Amino acid sequence: MVKLTDYFFSTYKEEPGNADIPGYALSIRAGLIKKTAAGIYTFMPLGLKVLGKIEKIIREEMDSTGALEILMPALQPADLWIQSGRWQQYGPELFRLKDRNDRQFCLGPTHEEIITNIAHQNIKSYKDMPLNLYQIQVKFRDEIRPRYGILRAREFIMKDAYSFTANEKDLDSIYESMYKCYSNIIERLGLKYFAVEADTGLIGGKYSHEFIILAKNGEDEIVYCPGCSYSANYEMADFRSKEDVSLTEEKDTPDYSEVSTPGITDIKSLSTFLSLPEERIIKTLFLKDCEKNIYAFLVSGHRELNIAKVQKFLGKNLEMADDEVSNLNIGYAGPAGLDSRILIYADNDLKHKSGMAAGANRPGFHLINIDCTRDFKPHAWGDFVYPQKGDICPNCEHELIFEKGIEIGHIFKLGTKYSEKMNAMFLDSDGKLKPVIMGCYGIGVSRILAAVIEQLNDSRGIVWPLSIAPFLVNIIAINIEDDDVKSASDMIYDKLLKSGIEVMYDNRNVRAGVKFKDSDLIGIPIKLIVGKNFPENKTVELELRKDGYKKTLDLDSAIRFIAEYPSGSHF
Template identity: 40%
Template sequence: MRMSSLFLRTLRDDPADAEVASHQLMVRAGLIRRVSSGIYSWLPMGNRVLRNVAQIVRDEMDEAGAQEVSLPIAQPLDLWKQSGRDEMYGSMMFRVQDRKENWYALAPTAEEVVTTLVAGEYSSYRDLPVNLYQINWKYRDELRPRFGLLRAREFLMKDAYSFDADLEGLQRSYDAMFAAYQRVFTRCGLTFRSVKAQSGEIGGDTSQEFMAVAAIGEDAFVWCEQCDYAANTEAATRRPTPEVSIVDPGPRESVHTPDMPGIDVVAEHLGTTADLLMKSIAFDVDGDLVLALVPGDREVNEFAVANAYAPAKVRLYTDADFAAHPEIPKGYIGPDFDGATRTIADSSLRAPHGWVTGANRVDHHDRNVMLGREFTPTAWAEIVVVEPGDRCPSCGGPLRIDRGIEVGHVFQLGDKYSKALGATYVDDSGSEHPMVMGCYGIGVSRILSAIVEEHHDDHGIAWPASIAPYQVHLVMLPGRGDGAVAVLATAEELYAGLRDRGVEVLFDDRDASPGVKFADADLLGMPIQITLGGKGLARGIVERKVRATGERDEIDLANAVEILAAQAAAQS
């Protein structure tokens, strides 16, 4: 493509409405332009990258045995009422009316449509399994769109839906998608982790998120430096503390601790540190008072407590609960409080020393509270919120916490939609069952944000070759001297030669100053930059720069087409 006729205008200044690097750069490099909050026009350069990412997704989906379809964006709202998700999505859905005043939803996702489709076509176990996917625009009226493409109201998403006869089949479909996702994100050049998502409320359903590691990511997640363990902060856990022999700390004694809000103040008053204190956190478990015991320097993970008592209803005590139970000394509960029916302790409380705990009466704490003497938990579990440096539950390595951009998720749905929308099959004995579904999403347009976040520097974008809009950026510097005509002619030859070899080339044939051309080349970020000027031509060479590393060398003009074609083929 000749830049002289490319529909592109790069910007020198960051746009006022962009905060994060990926958003700023995508606008400055002329990939996208904002039309409305969270809604963008895609200019040629951006559209090429989007297409390239979509193609990688398409390759891998096809390879994994999924079949591409295209489902409607305008979906009758009745379908959403049938599944009950009309209310669930609420104002998150864009709704439009036709001329007869029937309501439609602009697709935020497509479970309803695809399930109905499959229900209408397939009805036998012989038909299954089947996996359908599409790459299509989705609409969600986010409360707060942000960071350009990262959380947009209109976005390109790949959504796949698998239909199996049973759970074993679902597991196979799920595993195939999981593997395909790893290949997709690897090919896109992303540093990512698959993260176990919290799966408490919907029974046995399994769900994993793919997080591209990025400081601006909206979600924090825990991961192990040594193995592939990763989980979101709610689901994360740590290696249990082994049992130790307890040392008698001496007799329990009570200390007056009035007007001391917070663990740290109490610890200081007692000349100790927060990690030697014990917190007793009150939970309501199906109406019973249950205490969760954790060290004073740690937070209790409510989800972990809830999991431990599932399927019972578990919730943290509120101010209202304490108001209703004045006999519970809020802030001074000890692990042996009479009113508690059960206690669940984090395993890190298996320490040899005695603890400082609430004294079960207001304004008092007790010292030398000993495990096995003053208190014996009814259950042990890992119930603290994981912090950096904690030990990995699977390998014992150090855990880290980073932020990530959720670029994909895989989910074992079960029969929720197949039951609601009548997607059933008959088995070989003639009895009818709901199909077992999985759904699998990839945020195609969001991936661009993640890629730019990871692959940029002060000068601009540095596209991974796999998704770059062009492989080679050819900068022509003819100057005005006697050699100008020769440079021009040689550059044209080079351009034509590369194109003949199937190399995607962005040819800067503009009548612009060298500085402008170099700056644009760095901003636009093609993997290989080639500069042809009068001096190089005289010596029979062109200069080559690898955008990502800044490495430069010279290559023989006579073999340039050959070398570059080989390089482009090798890296894309």
């Protein structure tokens, strides 16, 4: 495939100045990408080769589900976005620009508007569906803070698919096939991952999954159960708290009473002051909706309120109320004796607890011995908090495990949000005009490249999975100035080429150490080392990048080993 003296690449011994995660540092050091501007990268030949292989896998898997590839424009007219309402909704993340005639455009961060417009023009009957269209395209998002190289770039490559169906059943079946498709893709990449239930947001459909690759430096957090198949986005996760007998309801607990707690306005100091664990304190938080209605949320003192869950529960947007509740004795608020006009919502974790402390709704005082059953009646109980270490799987008895990861895919049932706004209607078999039901399925192509490096590396460099390694084998000619070694290496290179093996030939006139280090840095799975042993004994040495396994073989055996290595039948 390539002789290194003819190739365009360079590696770096030194760490780049501004790479704060190993994957990014390696992608620069291995010469895969070059930064052009903040969050904007150039793919060099080696990086592009890997990117192409990732795209190939995605295309193969998508095509096998029956999806059809299209290519939409990166530059999109504003009027479609105005129709969908997102021209206003989308913040400064949307790259907006004007043409010479002062017409508004944007660089697409996603393509719902374009594709829904296509659907509007082309889908007329239920007979035109189901349909699943995808593209691999450059996307733009003016990230507030691009970071970690191509893991979070402003210009990036994404595969996005959009499905169109006449009914929910067909949507479900495409959703399922996309779920399977994404799992297949990630498995072919040889990565550890979870498909977790994800937040659908306020507009969201019922169902959404994120595909998360495990990586220490990931920006997403997930929880999963080691005992069953349960896994979820940290934000979304269901859980049960460990039953703590000492906190559960006892008969004949004393009535609550007021204690003076001057200057104590936070859980930590209250816990210290009263010598009570944080679990025995009721934290009272106030949220407001857009009409400035105030809601009180009660959670256990050691837990954090999860606004995403709360919003989902109430079905409306909420934020912390600060100014609006100055009359409510912040720091001394509590459920017992609270202004009765405020609706109280209590986290499930408090159910049946007694002997709790909470604010007395009077500056400088808290109540103790509150019984959560007896002393207040919340408007509703619910799950309003994040899971914590020690919490139990909702489906079985195991303790949940927390891991960090990188989101590389997201599948989503859109429903009729866009088709209604953009008038993508079809005539159903019952003769009625209905909005097309849509789904969207994204997978970050360039982000996969970054995520793979982030998950699969060691102190020497990248360790590519075989499916996307830029080359399968690297011929390392020790001392290319030795004519015997050079002619042998040339011959071996030709032979590997003829066998259809993806081969890189390091024919540079540099010392062996340089070649070994570079080969390991750029992560070529197999090194084929040609030294004096070949002219003398007709043997070459093979070494695997993954585990350092070495073997000295005659040439034919070596070639057979290499050819068979990807199928796992090597000896």
